[in-house]
Amino acid sequence: MSETITLKDHAILVLPFTPFLLHSPAPLLAIISNTLTSGATKSFTIVFTTPPLPSTSTSRFSNSEPEPSSSSSSSSSQAITAELQDHVQLYSHIRSSPQEYFTQFQLFLGKVYAALASAQWRAERVVMDTEVHFDGESGDWEEKLFRGEKGDDYQVIMLEGVESSLSANIASLLSSLPNPTLPSPSLPPVQPYQPPPPRPPHPIVALGGTFDHLHAAHKLLLHLAYVLTGEKLIVGLMADRLLGSKTHAELVQSLEERLEGVQRFLSRLGGRVKATQGFDDDDTNATPAGETLDTDTRPFIAAGEIQDALGPTGYDPNIQALVVSRETYSGGIYVNKIRKEKNLEELELYVVDVIADKEGLELGEEREEGKLKELKMGSTGIRTWLKEKENGKE
Numbered sequence: 001m002s003e004t005i006t007l008k009d010h011a012i013l014v015l016p017f018t019p020f021l022l023h024s025p026a027p028l029l030a031i032i033s034n035t036l037t038s039g040a041t042k043s044f045t046i047v048f049t050t051p052p053l054p055s056t057s058t059s060r061f062s063n064s065e066p067e068p069s070s071s072s073s074s075s076s077s078q079a080i081t082a083e084l085q086d087h088v089q090l091y092s093h094i095r096s097s098p099q100e101y102f103t104q105f106q107l108f109l110g111k112v113y114a115a116l117a118s119a120q121w122r123a124e125r126v127v128m129d130t131e132v133h134f135d136g137e138s139g140d141w142e143e144k145l146f147r148g149e150k151g152d153d154y155q156v157i158m159l160e161g162v163e164s165s166l167s168a169n170i171a172s173l174l175s176s177l178p179n180p181t182l183p184s185p186s187l188p189p190v191q192p193y194q195p196p197p198p199r200p201p202h203p204i205v206a207l208g209g210t211f212d213h214l215h216a217a218h219k220l221l222l223h224l225a226y227v228l229t230g231e232k233l234i235v236g237l238m239a240d241r242l243l244g245s246k247t248h249a250e251l252v253q254s255l256e257e258r259l260e261g262v263q264r265f266l267s268r269l270g271g272r273v274k275a276t277q278g279f280d281d282d283d284t285n286a287t288p289a290g291e292t293l294d295t296d297t298r299p300f301i302a303a304g305e306i307q308d309a310l311g312p313t314g315y316d317p318n319i320q321a322l323v324v325s326r327e328t329y330s331g332g333i334y335v336n337k338i339r340k341e342k343n344l345e346e347l348e349l350y351v352v353d354v355i356a357d358k359e360g361l362e363l364g365e366e367r368e369e370g371k372l373k374e375l376k377m378g379s380t381g382i383r384t385w386l387k388e389k390e391n392g393k394e
Contacts, residue, residue, distance in 0.1 A: 003180035009153035011040035012145055012174065014162050017048035017090050017134060019193050022101075022108050027185040029111060033119040035157055035182070036130070044128060045145060046112065049135035051165040052087035053192060089136030089167075093195040098227045100196045106224050106352050113216040120216075130216060131268075132223070135167050138270030138298055142173055147268075159184045201230040202348070206313050207323040208236035208306060212252050214261035217325070221352055222262065225323040226269050226299065228350060233271065234319065235262055235303035236279070236311035255305055262303050271301040279304050279312050313347065314338055322347040 013035050015028055036044045094101045109132065116130045133144045142150070155178040162184075163171070207225045211218055225233055237258050253261075263273045279302075306312075313319055313335045324332040329351055336346040 005035065005038045005157060005180050005182075006155070007038060008040060008155050009042040009151075010044075010146075010155075011035065012045045012047060012154065012156045012177070013039070014047045014049060014156060014158040014166065014174075016159065016162055016165065016187075017050050018187075019090065020188055022090065022104055025108050025111050027187060029115040031159070031182065031185070032112065032115045033122075036116060036119040036125075036128075037123045039155065039157055040128070041125060042128065043147065044116070044130045046116075046132045047135060047145075047166075047170065048091070048132070049162065049165040049167070049170075050088070050090040051162070089134065090193075091134035091136035095136070095201075095227060096198040097196050098201045099199055102224070102228065102350060105227065106220075106350075109220055109223060110353055113220045117216040127213065131219060131265075133268075135165070135170060139268055141170055144268045145170075145173055154178075155180065157182060201228050202320040203229075203231040204234065204316075204319045205229040205232075205321045205323065206234040206236070206311070206316075206319050206347075208238070208309070208311050208313075209328075210238045210252075211235075211258045211262050214258070214265060218262075219265060221323060221325065222265060223269060224350070224352055226266060226271060228321060228323065229299040232300040232302055233266065234279075234312050234316075235266070235301065236306035236313075237262065237303065239305050239307050259303055259305075263301060266301045266303070270298050272296065272298050273301045273303070279306065310335060310338060315342070315344075317344050319347060320345075321350060323350045323352060325352050 013032065015031070021028065032046065094105055098105075112132055113130075116132075120126055120128050120130065129147065131144075137144070146154070156174045158179060158181050160181050160183055166174070205225050205228050207221060209218070209221070222235070225235075237255060239255065267273050308314075309331060313322060322332050322335060329349070332347070332349040332351075336349070339346055
């Protein structure tokens with residue numbers, strides 16, 4: 001039975017995560033948008049959890065997958081069909097074989113973050129802290145859920161039946177919160193599922209950007225890069241001196257603020273943050289003193305300042321992959337051109353579709369879609385919004 005949702009500072013929404021929904025998250029997007037609008041003003045966190053099979057639970061949610069509506073790689077198809085032996089979180093399989101799942105997972109996560117950003121725009125909560133996590137992630141779950149600010153004005157909102165899917169540690173952290181429930185959308189019956197054979201992630205992955213006012217598109221790119229990483233993720237942040245020509249440059253966050261936002265987010269995903277302010281030839285290949293990659297399987301996070309568009313990708317021979325958005329794909333091509341000239345191995349490029357299509361977002365009008373694109377494709381829209389608020393413009 002559904003209950004009334006009251007507006008609080010912070011809300012946590014718990015949703016099912018199955019192979020069917022990985023392929024087609026549409027049944028959840030309106031729930032995400034509406035719950036953000038009615039449930040929270042300061043932070044909104046989604047937790048996806050995989051339900052057990054009916055033999056071990058009366059779960060109402062599905063682990064089945066429909067026939068694909070469009071062609072996709074055979075590896076992607078294999079990754080979303082056929083038998084899950086025990087109650088294993090789907091996200092754990094994605095982490096074990098990220099290259100197999102990448103295409104479908106980036107589309108899924110992109111649509112979820114796009115729904116969040118769209119709702120933020122409509123509710124005039126553009127700088128609201130929104131985040132997506134998955135049962136099965138490593139890291140500190142109290143930090144993921146509460147960002148170090150656990151207080152009284154939190155609520156956890158669940159679809160009917162999903163509470164039995166949560167891991168015990170997450171359920172315990174949420175047990176004391178008000179917990180209104182929502183009716184579940186109609187989903188296909190639960191089916192067995194067979195993940196693909198494990199295919200290890202790339203040892204070292206890189207991405208770069210400004211990362212000003214960390215928002216949905218940034219978190220999408222960072223999460224996907226993290227999933228692809230086995231040992232170390234290198235994140236290059238543009239130096240302050242390179243950002244003077246940005247629109248409303250006076251509102252661009254300092255390197256220290258931008259770096260902290262990136263490091264804290266990747267730490268919440270489970271990464272081990274290496275304190276890095278800048279890069280040199282030796283720095284990107286170093287392991288923090290007292291630690292080795294053998295004692296802890298969580299990836300290191302090496303985030304720091306870069307003085308040009310290349311950063312470590314211009315000289316580090318140990319990087320294997322680079323994550324870019326569709327709009328910055330040409331930059332990835334340029335990186336490989338420079339590497340080839342230096343007799344370095346070219347990087348495998350992973351392209352993220354930061355903006356979901358209009359149909360997927362179910363946006364009301366072209367004007368709203370344009371505003372959302374401006375917000376999501378960079379931080380210019382956020383700075384413009386802040387400037388208008390500062391000037392008292394509606």
